[in-house]
Amino acid sequence: MSQDIRIKKGLDIKLKGESEKITENAISSNVYTLKPEDFHSIIPKLSVKVGAKVKAGEPVFYNKANEDMKFPSPVSGELIDIIRGEKRKILAVKIQADSEQQYADFGVKDSKSMKADEVKSHLLAAGCWPFIMQRPYAVIADPAKTPKAIFISAYASAPLAANYDYVLAGKENELQAAVTALSKLTSGVVHVSVGKKSNSPLTSLSDVTLHKVSGPHPSGNVGTQIAKIDPVNKGEVVWTIAPQDLVIIGELLLTGKFNAERIIALAGSFVTAPKYYKTKIGSSISSIVEGKLNEGNSRIISGNVLTGTTQNLKGVLGYYNNMVTVIPEGDDYEFFGWTMPVFKKISTSRALTFSWLFPNKKFDLNTNTNGEQRAFVVTGNYEEVFPLDIYPMQLLKACMYKDLDEMEQLGMYEVAPEDFALTEFVCVSKQPHQETIRKGLDLMLKEIG
Amino acid sequence: MGLKEKLHNIKGKVKGTKWQTMFGAVHTLFYTPNEITHSGGHIKGADDLKRLMTNVIIPLIPVLIFAMFNVGFQQNIAINGYQEGMSFFSGEFWNFDNFLIGAIKLVPLLLVSYVVGLGIEIIFATINNHEVEEGYFVSGMLVPLIIPIDTPLWMLAVAVAFGVVIGKEVFGGTGMNILNPALTIRAFLFFAYPTWMSGDKVWVAGAKERANEIVAGANLDAISGETILGSLAQGKEFAYSTWDMFFGFIPGSVGETSALLILLAGLYLIFTKVGSWRIMLSAVIGSLVMGLIFNAVVDAGIISETSKFYGLMSTEFWHHLLLGGLAFGIVFMATDPVTGSQTNKGKWIYGFLIGFISVLIRVFNPAYPEGVMLAILLMNVFAPTIDHYIVRGNVKRRLKRLKAKTA
Numbered sequence: 066m067s068q069d070i071r072i073k074k075g076l077d078i079k080l081k082g083e084s085e086k087i088t089e090n091a092i093s094s095n096v097y098t099l100k101p102e103d104f105h106s107i108i109p110k111l112s113v114k115v116g117a118k119v120k121a122g123e124p125v126f127y128n129k130a131n132e133d134m135k136f137p138s139p140v141s142g143e144l145i146d147i148i149r150g151e152k153r154k155i156l157a158v159k160i161q162a163d164s165e166q167q168y169a170d171f172g173v174k175d176s177k178s179m180k181a182d183e184v185k186s187h188l189l190a191a192g193c194w195p196f197i198m199q200r201p202y203a204v205i206a207d208p209a210k211t212p213k214a215i216f217i218s219a220y221a222s223a224p225l226a227a228n229y230d231y232v233l234a235g236k237e238n239e240l241q242a243a244v245t246a247l248s249k250l251t252s253g254v255v256h257v258s259v260g261k262k263s264n265s266p267l268t269s270l271s272d273v274t275l276h277k278v279s280g281p282h283p284s285g286n287v288g289t290q291i292a293k294i295d296p297v298n299k300g301e302v303v304w305t306i307a308p309q310d311l312v313i314i315g316e317l318l319l320t321g322k323f324n325a326e327r328i329i330a331l332a333g334s335f336v337t338a339p340k341y342y343k344t345k346i347g348s349s350i351s352s353i354v355e356g357k358l359n360e361g362n363s364r365i366i367s368g369n370v371l372t373g374t375t376q377n378l379k380g381v382l383g384y385y386n387n388m389v390t391v392i393p394e395g396d397d398y399e400f401f402g403w404t405m406p407v408f409k410k411i412s413t414s415r416a417l418t419f420s421w422l423f424p425n426k427k428f429d430l431n432t433n434t435n436g437e438q439r440a441f442v443v444t445g446n447y448e449e450v451f452p453l454d455i456y457p458m459q460l461l462k463a464c465m466y467k468d469l470d471e472m473e474q475l476g477m478y479e480v481a482p483e484d485f486a487l488t489e490f491v492c493v494s495k496q497p498h499q500e501t502i503r504k505g506l507d508l509m510l511k512e513i514g
Numbered sequence: 515m516g517l518k519e520k521l522h523n524i525k526g527k528v529k530g531t532k533w534q535t536m537f538g539a540v541h542t543l544f545y546t547p548n549e550i551t552h553s554g555g556h557i558k559g560a561d562d563l564k565r566l567m568t569n570v571i572i573p574l575i576p577v578l579i580f581a582m583f584n585v586g587f588q589q590n591i592a593i594n595g596y597q598e599g600m601s602f603f604s605g606e607f608w609n610f611d612n613f614l615i616g617a618i619k620l621v622p623l624l625l626v627s628y629v630v631g632l633g634i635e636i637i638f639a640t641i642n643n644h645e646v647e648e649g650y651f652v653s654g655m656l657v658p659l660i661i662p663i664d665t666p667l668w669m670l671a672v673a674v675a676f677g678v679v680i681g682k683e684v685f686g687g688t689g690m691n692i693l694n695p696a697l698t699i700r701a702f703l704f705f706a707y708p709t710w711m712s713g714d715k716v717w718v719a720g721a722k723e724r725a726n727e728i729v730a731g732a733n734l735d736a737i738s739g740e741t742i743l744g745s746l747a748q749g750k751e752f753a754y755s756t757w758d759m760f761f762g763f764i765p766g767s768v769g770e771t772s773a774l775l776i777l778l779a780g781l782y783l784i785f786t787k788v789g790s791w792r793i794m795l796s797a798v799i800g801s802l803v804m805g806l807i808f809n810a811v812v813d814a815g816i817i818s819e820t821s822k823f824y825g826l827m828s829t830e831f832w833h834h835l836l837l838g839g840l841a842f843g844i845v846f847m848a849t850d851p852v853t854g855s856q857t858n859k860g861k862w863i864y865g866f867l868i869g870f871i872s873v874l875i876r877v878f879n880p881a882y883p884e885g886v887m888l889a890i891l892l893m894n895v896f897a898p899t900i901d902h903y904i905v906r907g908n909v910k911r912r913l914k915r916l917k918a919k920t921a
Contacts, residue, residue, distance in 0.1 A: 078557070224557075298916040364556060371555045392557070395550055398518050402546030403564035410560035415786040416569035418560045432550045436562020437542065437645055440689030443566060444856040445790060456857065459905055474909040482554070491559045493566055494689070499554030 068276055070258065070293045074452040075281035076487055078224040078411060080370065081427045084330040086231050088341040092355070097140050097347035099125055099158045103384040104136065104195055106204045106510060109155050117144050122169035122191060122323030125158050133208065137192025139325030139347040141167040168322040176246035176318050184246045191317050195384070196310035200297050202510045203481035212304040214253040214295050219267045219308045220260040220278045222285030223369040227330035227388045229308050230265045232341065237266045239315025240308070246318055248272045251304070258290050267308065283452065288484040292453045297479045309387045327387060334429040335363040335391040350380040353389055362394040364432045371486035372499070395433025403436065410435065413446060413491045439494040447488040455479065457488050461498060464505030469512055472505055518545060535639045539646035567648040569788045573779030574655050574846070580775055581768045582620050585663050586612030588718045588765050602761045602774070619719050620768065623658035626667050630674040638683045649688030649695070650678065656696040656846055659769025660839060661703060663719045665710060673702045693894045694853045697887050704887070717741050717765040741766050743838045743876065743884065746825040759836040770839040780845040789849040792858060793865035797844040798835065800869025805831025808877055826877040834873050843886035844869065853894040860900040868893050
């Protein structure tokens with residue numbers, strides 16, 4: 066059974082600096098870093114001390130609330146530093162890589178013959194569990210629950226996003242092993258979505274329900290697909306997982322090794338020659354971008370321009386990110402910027418903004434907010450880019466005044482911050498939508514769980 | 515050192531002082547700030563509130579200029595008699611004398627509106643320590659356009675102060691208000707000084723003065739300044755053709771007369787996606803439906819010609835859009851996103867009822883021939899209720915989905 070998804074509401078943000086489909090090896094990082102903040106709502110407890118030796122895949126820390134949930138080292142090496150913040154909160158764990166990589170052996174498994182409990186304990190032990198996210202609350206999945214379905218979006222519609230068809234090519238075996246294992250964990254099915262004209266390696270998988278997706282961004286967001294296929298109701302749980310992480314799970318099952326390698330896109334108008342690079346989770350940003358950027362003041366983002374996190378050369382490739390975007394920083398004033406005709410920026414209105422004249426033009430946007438924050442004034446423009454059957458402004462306001470009942474009624478269980486990235490982009494009042502939703506979800510998680 | 519650097523340095527100096535707000539208002543007028551994104555998305559769309567608000571002012575400018583000519587023109591024809599069948603570009607209308615009379619009357623109104631309104635905004639913003647918000651950009655322009663030309667300046671100043679403080683600031687400023695501030699100002703004038711806001715002496719510049727002079731014994735012809743709606747409400751004939759009404763060569767509140775320019779403005783707002791086409795279209799439909807109902811009542815012979823409602827009821831249904839402030843209200847007032855309905859479905863209901871009730875009040879209440887203001891204010895109050903039920907519909911759908919699952 067296949068159910069195609071076609072959405073009309075949305076916005077494709079076309080930017081300069083798309084990655085060319087060439088893959089090179091990035092310089093190997095000397096030091097790899099794990100940042101607990103990548104794992105939202107997890108309180109880490111260290112499993113090893115400074116100076117200890119770890120193999121790739123061996124746990125560095127675990128979840129305080131669930132000791133079985135382990136977070137592995139992406140490489141083998143020596144734990145050299147733990148950076149702490151206020152109240153001794155762990156901000157980063159640094160591991161100096163060995164020149165010869167050694168992998169912890171978790172044993173080769175046949176995913177077809179595994180039982181649900183085996184899959185669960187295997188993924189938890191080998192540190193692959195954190196790849197699985199859940200809705201509601203957009204946090205790492207709770208292993209104690211059984212999801213009604215698992216969703217995998219292999220269609221990336223975000224600006225400049227890494228092309229999954231390209232980065233996953235040749236990984237059929239790993240993907241198949243991973244989805245077969247995951248299909249044991251749900252009472253329903255594993256939904257896989259690919260682009261409409263895609264030659265994705267995921268199209269040939271068995272044990273899944275395939276969906277073809279078309280339409281503007283956020284058609285590739287897993288949240289959009291969940292809403293169209295099988296929306297989350299109160300009391301239900303669905304899990305989501307990104308395709309590049311399936312590959313790591315698949316490799317674990319097939320070889321017994323935790324291999325943190327992934328192909329990432331380096332993109333953005335500030336990159337001299339945007340390409341794909343083979344690197345590892347936790348690599349330093351400098352190992353990826355050094356010598357590849359234009360001169361000037363830039364913003365380095367781990368992830369895409371809508372949902373990624375700000376990094377600098379000393380920063381780290383985020384645990385869940387498969388791209389690094391570099392765009393110009395916009396910290397300059399613009400003379401009469403609020404009233405002059407605008408040709409070089411994207412707008413969904415036509416208020417002396419002319420991006421509607423050039424639907425295929427690629428823009429070079431910077432990080433300027435293009436105006437100050439205001440109260441909500443304009444109505445109806447969020448709905449144009451928001452394909453979910455939810456009232457976005459009403460939900461945001463419910464989050465702001467922290468009305469849990471209303472948040473629940475208006476569909477808070479169905480959303481993740483990334484679903485509000487486009488409404489945030491078009492917001493005339495420059496309100497922080499994603500942050501508002503994140504805080505709202507955290508509040509619900511704390512109060513309702 | 516350029517202007518940019520100078521202003522940037524001052525910004526650093528005033529930061530944290532009470533001048534910050536006021537300087538910020540001026541600074542951001544010249545330069546969009548150098549603010550960069552901190553949380554969430556790293557890029558933002560090009561539009562900010564300033565841009566959208568100015569975009570409402572752009573189509574108001576032709577209306578304002580036309581109004582200046584019309585003020586002079588109305589005074590002229592009231593004194594010198596009226597020539598029928600003028601084309602839109604007639605020199606009778608578009609001449610400097612007319613413009614001058616209008617400009618002398620209108621510019622002070624505009625200045626008072628902006629100085630008082632923005633002054634209060636800045637005071638409140640300074641006290642509350644937030645940025646000066648742009649809402650009054652548009653309100654300040656709308657206010658002089660929806661009042662009679664001879665409104666005294668002190669009266670306007672009092673009304674603006676009332677409207678901005680009670681209509682907006684007590685709720686928390688732009689984006690939080692329940693009633694449209696410009697209409698709150700007009701409503702205040704309307705009910706506080708009723709003799710100034712209706713009747714036959716206020717719609718043409720100088721009519722009141724002239725009447726006073728006559729009372730004092732001057733040997734002059736009186737200027738009649740009746741609006742068409744006023745005439746109709748009293749069952750009088752009027753001498754204006756449909757084209758006059760469409761072009762706007764008629765007496766009325768300053769900016770409301772030219773249906774042509776208002777139509778163009780409406781199309782502009784719809785094209786730029788700043789004004790809601792749903793509200794505009796449904797309001798037009800609403801007023802036409804009510805007009806048709808009244809026409810049908812007249813055609814069915816239910817009402818006699820002697821009835822005091824006959825004049826307005828028998829007005830052809832689509833003429834209502836050309837008369838009075840209905841068109842202006844629909845395009846510029848009903849579409850205010852803050853006080854209007856905020857859901858797309860709600861906008862249909864909200865707009866329709868504005869058109870419907872406007873014509874209803876207009877016909878049945880000859881004391882207030884201008885029903886648009888009251889209709890919009892009424893619907894402003896009901897907009898949250900409409901939205902509430904629309905949003906409840908969404909909530910129910912969600913619950914139903916859950917029930918279907920568990921059943």
